[in-house]
Amino acid sequence: MKYYLIAGERSGDFHAANLMRSLKEQDSQAEFRCWGGDMMQAAGGELVHHYQEMAIMGFWEAATSILKLRGYLKECQKDLLAYRPDVVILVDYAGFNMRIAKFAKANGIKVFYYISPKIWAWNQGRVHQVKQVVDRMFVILPFEEEFYQRFDYKVDYIGNPTADAVAEHQKSEDFYTRNNLDPMRQIIAVLPGSRKQEIEEMLYEMVAILPPFLDYQFIVAGVDNLDRNYYSNFERNNVRIVFDQTFDLLAHASAALVTSGTATLETALFDVPQVVCYRTSAVSYAIGKAVIKVPYISLVNLIAGKEVVKELIQGDFTARNLVPELKKVLTDDACIAQQKAGYAELREKLGHQKSAEKAAKLMVKYLKEWVS
Structure with a gap:
């Protein structure tokens, strides 16, 4: 299957790379195209853009860089349609990735979110948009599962990849x-x-x-x-x-x-x-x-x-x-x-749950179920 992954900073690059390696173990035909970093590229991803080009910290800084981000969004949308992956896997980076989720869903591409955006911290109303455009959410913090349950949205708690790595x-x-x-x-x-x-x-x-x-x-x-x-x-x-x-x-x-x-x-x-x-x-x-x-x-x-x-x-x-x-x-x-x-x-x-492996197994399982 073809996987399109997007991570917007260093820790996302690290966790996405580990997920990619686990996906390869579950799907020997896996192909990866990605926006991320050196670690995702080393894991076998064809890198479109490095996260360094898009790294912006803070609300004001994001607002003043809106034209730059808009350009990247358009490029990513065009690339998604040309590549036509079986699924797009989004890693945190909510400001960019939620827009991509909406676009992918509208164009018939399945959407997985690996490492939830921190909508529990601010703008909790965005959970309704998540329910509309994200096919499966994989969360890594124990309280996130309960948070989404309050909005009648079932997610998969896969353990914490940082705990596994340490x-x-x-x-x-x-x-x-x-x-x-x-x-x-x-x-x-x-x-x-x-x-x-x-x-x-x-x-x-x-x-x-x-x-x-x-x-x-x-x-x-x-x-x-x-x-x-x-x-x-x-x-x-x-x-x-x-x-x-x-x-x-x-x-x-x-x-x-x-x-x-x-x-x-x-x-x-x-x-x-x-x-x-x-x-x-x-x-x-x-x-x-x-x-x-x-x-x-x-x-x-x-x-x-x-x-x-x-x-x-x-x-x-x-x-x-x-x-x-x-x-x-x-x-x-x-x-x-x-x-x-x-x-x-x-x-x-x-705990210690081998989160990347658990997520990869679930992702391949869901994709196979949808195909059949």
Whole structure:
């Protein structure tokens, strides 16, 4: 069968690539065409556009880039009709993918959504559009199944692919020597995101707090989809960059500063105490605050349903606030124990279900049922 996949950022690229490999195991004739990244291409996808070209962070930034996105939408729609896949598989990235879902459905192409858009956080009324244009929804957060049930929409909870990936990770024993790090100093992992726009908002503040922490080494998780020279602006004696080694970095870290997103969940699953940080433009933040319907921004707190990790958001994300919070997760035994107890509850909720394999089996099953 022919599969058309669309992911709009790095974590989506990662999860879509794992899904593609599992689909190949279930369907030996599988062909893939995709909008995504290097990992999807390496998994056998014919890449139309890289997600870097479409990565936009924030409500205001999306609004001001509307003409650019419109052009990509038209190109994608045209390409879909030319390729005529058996199914289009959408990975998160709601602003773009919901429009593609509507178009695909109108043109007789089956629509799967792998990793639900976060409509439970804002604009919950969009669930009615989901019911109209998405043939099957595959969700990865435990509370999402219950959310959709409230709207009489049956979805498949497949477990969490991040939990699976962390559980399967083998800790590298040569991490320090491979990256020329000091084995005698503990590591503070710095995860500023994967998009240049969010890194610019976050990283300067994250590494501006060095003086009280000179006994530690700050190791920044860099990503290869950005120019390596860009990171040189932040590198100094106590700050080093490692590229595309986030899991190994977390496996060796004593604490972490993490931009809100999937990385907060990854950090928790590695049992690393963390401070969650987030900042966007003033306009985007004002819009977001008006429409977002959930009390937290980190996946850790959202899944737990309570504050497990401290969130420093927008005006609260300052060096003055960051220093005492980082000291807590490094040295305050009560704070560390509280976070790790929350992490244990989180792991129990998520389980280890081989989500990509489970999703692939269900997808092939549904497609075969529809054909017959």
